[in-house]
Amino acid sequence: MANTYKVLGQVSPAATTLTTLYTVPSATSTVCSTLVVCNRGSMTSVRVAVRPAGASISNEHYIVYDPIINSNDTLFLTLGISLAATDVVSVYSDSTNISFSLFGQEIA
Numbered sequence: 001m002a003n004t005y006k007v008l009g010q011v012s013p014a015a016t017t018l019t020t021l022y023t024v025p026s027a028t029s030t031v032c033s034t035l036v037v038c039n040r041g042s043m044t045s046v047r048v049a050v051r052p053a054g055a056s057i058s059n060e061h062y063i064v065y066d067p068i069i070n071s072n073d074t075l076f077l078t079l080g081i082s083l084a085a086t087d088v089v090s091v092y093s094d095s096t097n098i099s100f101s102l103f104g105q106e107i108a
Contacts, residue, residue, distance in 0.1 A: 001107055008032065008102040009089070015096045018049070018057060022089045022102050030083045032104040037075040041097025044069055048100075050081065051088040061090075069098070079104075 008030065013019035024030045037046055048064035049057060069075055083089070091100045 004106045008104050010101045012099045018090050018092045020088055021091045021100050024083045024085050024087045026085050028085055029107045030104055032079045032081045034103045035077040036101040038099040039069040039073050041095055042071050044093055044095035047092040049090045053086045054088045
């Protein structure tokens with residue numbers, strides 16, 4: 001098995017829009033190590049969900065739900081989440097001033 005450490009995804013989503021940050025490729029597993037949420041503007045809230053096999057969003061998928069990120073602040077989340085092929089990490093914010101960066105390891 002080949003292990004690849006990498007930036008899994010980076011996105012600055014439109015406000016109030018659930019957006020895909022990362023989808024695990026087929027025949028691959030992934031360990032998500034760190035999620036960085038950077039607020040480039042005024043105070044806002046964010047959401048992060050893990051959708052197994054790309055399922056439609058549901059309440060049980062959320063791992064972060066509406067914490068307040070202060071103006072010009074950054075939130076670092078150490079995760080250690082294991083994902084299977086086709087699992088999806090989705091993000092959401094009330095503002096267009098949020099950047100999400102996910103780091104980890106793909107195992108193929």
